[in-house]
Amino acid sequence: MEFFIPMVPPTITHQEKKVRVVNGKPIFYEPEKLKTARQKLMAYLGYHVPEEPFHTGVQLVTKWCFPRGRHKDGDYRLTKPDTDNLQKLLKDCMTVIGFWDDDALVASEVVEKFWAEIPGIYIKVTEL
Incomplete structure (x- = not known):
């Protein structure tokens, strides 16, 4: 399965969780x-959830495509x-929304980030 989500990708990440101390x-x-x-x-991913989640390695x-601004279309970010x-x-x-049983099934990843004329996220999931 493959699809493109036309959106400005989030720049905040999972690493930005906060911590506070309560009662030590x-x-x-x-x-x-x-x-x-x-x-x-x-919400965007919800339109592309497979009918049956992947149960084997994938x-x-x-490809993360960020608004290019003054950068050239297709340049790496x-x-x-x-x-x-x-x-x-x-x-x-x-x-969470059911693409696979567990993200541990993602055994191979190719990730790139670009400056792009059309912002969004291209996603391709292939069963291994």
Whole structure:
């Protein structure tokens, strides 16, 4: 399966969880921006959920296309956010809404991030 989500990809990542101490114990929470990004991503992904989740290993190819601004269309984005942090949020969302049984099934990943005329996220999932 493969699809393109036309959206401005989130730049806030899973790594940006916050912590506060209550009664001497750390309590982790998501800031509002992260919650909003997660909800938006899950809403877009919801249109592409497979009828049956993947139960075996998969390869996940992801191309993150950020609004190009003054950059050339197709140039690699060499600034934050890091690809591993982008992928963590994406795979968590894909797991929650039922793309696969567990994101541990993603045994192969190809991740790229670009500056693009048309922003969005290209996703391809292939059974291994």
